[in-house]
Amino acid sequence: MSERAAPFHCPYCGDEDLRPNEQGHGAWECAACSRAFQLKFLGLLAPGASGTTPGREEI
Numbered sequence: 001m002s003e004r005a006a007p008f009h010c011p012y013c014g015d016e017d018l019r020p021n022e023q024g025h026g027a028w029e030c031a032a033c034s035r036a037f038q039l040k041f042l043g044l045l046a047p048g049a050s051g052t053t054p055g056r057e058e059i
């Protein structure tokens with residue numbers, strides 16, 4: 001398995017007709033709306049970052 005993320009839907013129009021763009025890794029273009037975009041891996045979340053948020057319920 002490659003580590004490249006493949007989008008299933010265009011983030012702009014929601015179409016599924018996506019194809020890799022020549023710009024480089026993570027670059028995709030939508031045939032429906034003619035937009036090109038790039039996915040970027042920002043890094044792993046810190047432990048607990050996606051879980052509870054302490055203090056939110058204390059307001």
Ligand SMILES: [Zn+2]
Pocket residue numbers: 010011012013014015030031032033034035
């Ligand atoms: Zn699109």
